[in-house]
Amino acid sequence: MAFAALYRIYAGFINPPQAKKENDAIRFGLLGASNIAPFALIKPAQAHSEVIVAAVAARDRSRAEAYAKKHDIPIVHASYEDLLNDPTIDAVYIALPNSLHFEWALRALNARKHVLLEKPSCSNAEEAKKLFNHPLLKGPNAPVLLEAFHYRFHPAWQMFLSFVHDESMAGPVKHVSAEQYLPKGVIPNDDIRWRYDLSGGALMDFGTYPLSCLRQILREEPTEVLQVKERVDLPSESQPAEQAITATYKTESGATGHIVADLATTSSWMKALPGFGWPKCQVELEEKQIGDDKNRTVQRKVTIWNHIVPSLYHRIDVENTHKIYRDDGDLLKTWKESQFLKAYTWAPEDGRGVTGQTWWSTYLYQLNEFVNKIKGRDGSGVWVDGEDSIKQMDAIDLTYLKAGLKVRPTSTFEL
Numbered sequence: 579m580a581f582a583a584l585y586r587i588y589a590g591f592i593n594p595p596q597a598k599k600e601n602d603a604i605r606f607g608l609l610g611a612s613n614i615a616p617f618a619l620i621k622p623a624q625a626h627s628e629v630i631v632a633a634v635a636a637r638d639r640s641r642a643e644a645y646a647k648k649h650d651i652p653i654v655h656a657s658y659e660d661l662l663n664d665p666t667i668d669a670v671y672i673a674l675p676n677s678l679h680f681e682w683a684l685r686a687l688n689a690r691k692h693v694l695l696e697k698p699s700c701s702n703a704e705e706a707k708k709l710f711n712h713p714l715l716k717g718p719n720a721p722v723l724l725e726a727f728h729y730r731f732h733p734a735w736q737m738f739l740s741f742v743h744d745e746s747m748a749g750p751v752k753h754v755s756a757e758q759y760l761p762k763g764v765i766p767n768d769d770i771r772w773r774y775d776l777s778g779g780a781l782m783d784f785g786t787y788p789l790s791c792l793r794q795i796l797r798e799e800p801t802e803v804l805q806v807k808e809r810v811d812l813p814s815e816s817q818p819a820e821q822a823i824t825a826t827y828k829t830e831s832g833a834t835g836h837i838v839a840d841l842a843t844t845s846s847w848m849k850a851l852p853g854f855g856w857p858k859c860q861v862e863l864e865e866k867q868i869g870d871d872k873n874r875t876v877q878r879k880v881t882i883w884n885h886i887v888p889s890l891y892h893r894i895d896v897e898n899t900h901k902i903y904r905d906d907g908d909l910l911k912t913w914k915e916s917q918f919l920k921a922y923t924w925a926p927e928d929g930r931g932v933t934g935q936t937w938w939s940t941y942l943y944q945l946n947e948f949v950n951k952i953k954g955r956d957g958s959g960v961w962v963d964g965e966d967s968i969k970q971m972d973a974i975d976l977t978y979l980k981a982g983l984k985v986r987p988t989s990t991f992e993l
């Protein structure tokens with residue numbers, strides 16, 4: 579098991595197999611010499627026959643040159659604008675500070691480039707509405723725009739959702755909890771994540787994952803934020819963004835959800851890693867009658883461990899509590915059945931007819947779907963559409979407003 583995990587890390591993140599490139603491979607340009615691009619695009623592209631990372635641009639040309647040399651990227655542009663004007667580039671990957679996502683996504687779409695846009699898509703819902711409803715995205719040959727919620731493309735997350743939404747055994751959602759932690763010190767003090775002016779903050783960054791998990795599980799939007807607590811303790815910054823946030827939501831149907839995101843965890847970090855110890859997402863479903871038998875019910879609980887980096891390791895726990903009642907309503911018998919599952923690739927019976935290897939990272943699964951969308955193929959059927967990205971930003975804004983924190987600033991850029 580440890581050897582298999584090491585192999586998945588090596589092939590998925592360190593040295594993926596080198597694919598022979600197709601003649602019509604999509605040529606990507608990177609806006610910014612970011613820390614995340616090697617994991618999210620450069621390494622996955624190495625293994626994909628239809629993707630070439632062809633160019634990079636940074637605010638400082640010498641920085642872009644050093645980055646290009648390190649990552650074997652053939653073209654260097656002196657500015658983001660120059661890269662967008664390069665006719666040999668088909669698509670761009672935008673991993674800039676969140677405050678610049680809106681502007682550079684719009685500029686890229688205007689240059690007729692497909693856009694893989696890091697999460698969160700924008701600074702707030704106002705920007706997201708303008709971006710995802712923009713006329714540049716309409717029409718038969720419109721470029722593709724995707725908010726890079728990579729974990730959603732991995733078979734493990736989709737398997738987890740299928741157990742949550744399995745109508746034969748799962749009642750309506752009662753409660754969801756989702757949590758993400760990073761230990762204090764991983765993110766340096768001068769990081770973009772701590773800056774309000776760059777649309778940073780725990781909710782914008784790591785918190786956007788649990789919130790998106792919650793929204794997919796509930797299949798309805800949180801209409802009420804019952805409680806929010808945040809931690810802002812970077813005294814040196816004049817306008818710091820929160821380092822940690824927890825929030826509790828309620829939907830119209832009465833389901834509740836709780837998220838935790840801490841970018842600088844100290845004491846609770848180890849506590850946050852129970853058992854084998856990974857961040858998790860857990861769902862309790864309502865008790866549900868089985869078939870026509872009024873006296874038989876099942877109540878399901880589903881947990882996924884490490885859903886953000888599942889190719890490293892993950893586990894899906896499905897616990898069904900069965901109950902048989904007497905006709906007078908008294909409980910006659912109850913028992914539990916548990917299953918522990920994994921899904922590094924699509925199951926053949928899934929019917930998606932898509933490819934994948936056990937070592938494929940969430941980023942490679944995502945990239946494959948991005949390519950499929952551009953090429954007009956069905957692919958796995960997993961996608962994050964513009965409406966979803968807008969609602970995600972709505973939920974973020976709602977949370978900040980309830981906390982009495984400011985919604986992140988709106989860009990003045992117009993097109």
Ligand SMILES: NC(=O)C1=CN([C@@H]2O[C@H](COP(=O)(O)OP(=O)(O)OC[C@H]3O[C@@H](n4cnc5c(N)ncnc54)[C@H](OP(=O)(O)O)[C@@H]3O)[C@@H](O)[C@H]2O)C=CC1
Nearest residue numbers: 610611612613614636637638673674675676696697698770
């Ligand atoms: N999907 C995932 O797993 C992850 C996603 N992300 C997302 O990716 C984005 C970038 O994160 P990350 O790679 O960690 O960040 P980095 O700080 O490493 O990269 C950000 C890039 O933005 C550019 N930039 C442009 N303007 C500014 C500015 N005013 N201040 C600082 N940088 C600027 C810099 O490019 P230049 O080279 O031109 O100087 C820099 O390379 C964020 O939106 C984040 O949420 C981050 C980590 C993981």
Ligand SMILES: O=C1OC[C@@H](O)[C@H](O)[C@H]1O
Nearest residue numbers: 760765771783784841886
């Ligand atoms: O996956 C991630 O890990 C670390 C975070 O800070 C980052 O932005 C996020 O996307």
